[in-house]
Amino acid sequence: MSDPKTVKLVDESTQRSSTLPLVAGTLGPACIDIGTLYKDTGHFTYDVGYGSTASTKSAITYIDGDQGVLLYRGYPIEQLAEKSSFLEVAYLLLNGELPKPAEFAGFEHDVAHHTMMHESLKNFFQGFHHDAHPMAMLAAAVASLSAFYHDDLDVENPADRKLAAIRLIAKMPTIAAACYRYSIGWPFRYPRNNLEYVDRFLHMMFEVPSEPLQMSPVAARALDLLFILHADHEQNASTSTVRLVGSTGANPYASIAAGITALWGPAHGGANEAVLKQLKEIGTPDNVESAILRAKDKNDSFRLMGFGHRVYKNFDPRAKIIREMCHKVLAELGVSDPLLDVAMKLEEAALKDEYFVERKLYPNVDFYSGIIYKALGIPTEMFTVMFAIARTAGWIAHWIEQHETPGARIGRPRQIYTGHDVRDYMASDKR
Numbered sequence: 001m002s003d004p005k006t007v008k009l010v011d012e013s014t015q016r017s018s019t020l021p022l023v024a025g026t027l028g029p030a031c032i033d034i035g036t037l038y039k040d041t042g043h044f045t046y047d048v049g050y051g052s053t054a055s056t057k058s059a060i061t062y063i064d065g066d067q068g069v070l071l072y073r074g075y076p077i078e079q080l081a082e083k084s085s086f087l088e089v090a091y092l093l094l095n096g097e098l099p100k101p102a103e104f105a106g107f108e109h110d111v112a113h114h115t116m117m118h119e120s121l122k123n124f125f126q127g128f129h130h131d132a133h134p135m136a137m138l139a140a141a142v143a144s145l146s147a148f149y150h151d152d153l154d155v156e157n158p159a160d161r162k163l164a165a166i167r168l169i170a171k172m173p174t175i176a177a178a179c180y181r182y183s184i185g186w187p188f189r190y191p192r193n194n195l196e197y198v199d200r201f202l203h204m205m206f207e208v209p210s211e212p213l214q215m216s217p218v219a220a221r222a223l224d225l226l227f228i229l230h231a232d233h234e235q236n237a238s239t240s241t242v243r244l245v246g247s248t249g250a251n252p253y254a255s256i257a258a259g260i261t262a263l264w265g266p267a268h269g270g271a272n273e274a275v276l277k278q279l280k281e282i283g284t285p286d287n288v289e290s291a292i293l294r295a296k297d298k299n300d301s302f303r304l305m306g307f308g309h310r311v312y313k314n315f316d317p318r319a320k321i322i323r324e325m326c327h328k329v330l331a332e333l334g335v336s337d338p339l340l341d342v343a344m345k346l347e348e349a350a351l352k353d354e355y356f357v358e359r360k361l362y363p364n365v366d367f368y369s370g371i372i373y374k375a376l377g378i379p380t381e382m383f384t385v386m387f388a389i390a391r392t393a394g395w396i397a398h399w400i401e402q403h404e405t406p407g408a409r410i411g412r413p414r415q416i417y418t419g420h421d422v423r424d425y426m427a428s429d430k431r
């Protein structure tokens with residue numbers, strides 16, 4: 001028997017039915033195309049949190065959550081983590097293929113030559129209080145790029161879209177470092193074109209005018225690896241936000257700024273900051289047991305941060321790589337962090353606890369990344385900013401893919417209305 005190519009849905013009360021085509025991708029389950037459902041049956045579909053809903057077709061990233069598989073353009077994350085660099089991965093996500101040496105050299109050159117911030121953008125930072133959260137500054141500064149580059153931006157023009165992608169990937173570390181330096185009252189550093197992407201960022205973060213910066217190659221490699229692992233993750237909340245905003249025709253800077261704000265939440269990219277704060281609160285391995293009890297208590301809103309994932313129900317392949325790297329980085333940098341002991345005890349206790357096993361809750365990408373960032377001297381408030389620098393490559397690749405897809409429409413979900421039926425306005429003295 002051949003596979004069914006359609007699914008028939010019948011409303012038994014009205015006998016109205018819809019025969020819906022199945023749409024298959026190259027990997028993963030086929031999807032029921034419900035585009036004609038409302039016309040055929042008069043019903044919408046309802047799927048809180050989009051647990052069963054594909055919002056788009058995409059050729060960029062593939063996840064198999066049951067098997068713990070993550071592919072960028074078909075390449076397993078493990079191979080990219082071992083052999084590639086963040087900038088090469090960014091090229092791959094944007095262009096679909098790994099670059100030949102000359103292509104990569106051109107891309108690297110283009111990125112290096114768009115790293116500067118407009119001098120007026122620097123003044124923009126002065127409007128913030130010194131203790132503003134860097135994610136707030138980052139979102140605002142990136143949105144403000146639309147004010148600097150609007151004259152030469154036609155979102156329908158492929159060359160303009162590409163230029164916007166280069167600008168965003170190039171400027172994000174410059175803006176991120178400025179957010180940090182503003183918060184500690186240091187002068188901004190200009191980007192140095194002779195350095196590689198991650199080294200350039202570390203110099204903008206930590207170099208002081210009075211002496212040259214001696215940066216450990218271990219730190220640069222660790223950060224590059226974290227950037228590779230965070231570069232894309234198909235239709236997660238922030239990428240879906242970028243696509244939804246992009247679907248209105250909004251410019252790429254506004255779309256990416258929206259992605260940054262979506263990323264900030266603790267259920268998403270804000271988890272790395274929340275993990276470190278939670279590990280500090282737990283304090284010592286002795287307190288792990290009570291933390292586990294709180295996480296299981298349905299009357300307590302406390303959750304183990306860095307645990308669980310909507311898609312991964314076996315393990316998060318990124319977490320596996322990061323865990324290994326965490327031990328290596330701390331050893332190579334000679335850092336001994338008691339929080340690592342707390343994290344390891346927490347992981348061990350959760351992995352054998354029935355509550356976590358039953359619900360398939362495993363450490364995710366954010367569980368160990370904060371300990372590495374901390375070892376590199378990056379302050380906790382900057383953790384989600386690090387995530388945003390890396391995810392910019394994925395966000396802009398999706399924004400471009402969306403614009404290149406024929407037949408794209410504005411994203412506009414429906415709802416189940418649960419408010420009042422129609423009623424007459426009541427004068428204030430009668431209420």
Ligand code: CMC
Pocket residue numbers: 049236266267268269270271295296302303304305306307308309310311359361364365366
């Ligand atoms: N600690 C304790 N219980 C949890 C946790 C957790 N971290 N995560 C999920 N659960 C429980 C949840 O209470 C529910 O239990 P029950 O079935 O008894 O009601 C069950 O597991 C399913 O959880 P859910 O909230 O329906 O799952 P979701 O797919 O909607 O949420 C999640 C996924 C990542 C938001 C959630 O696991 C969570 O809040 N984790 C902590 C925050 C975190 O680490 N986020 C980073 C995600 S990875 C990086 C990224 O995407 O940016």
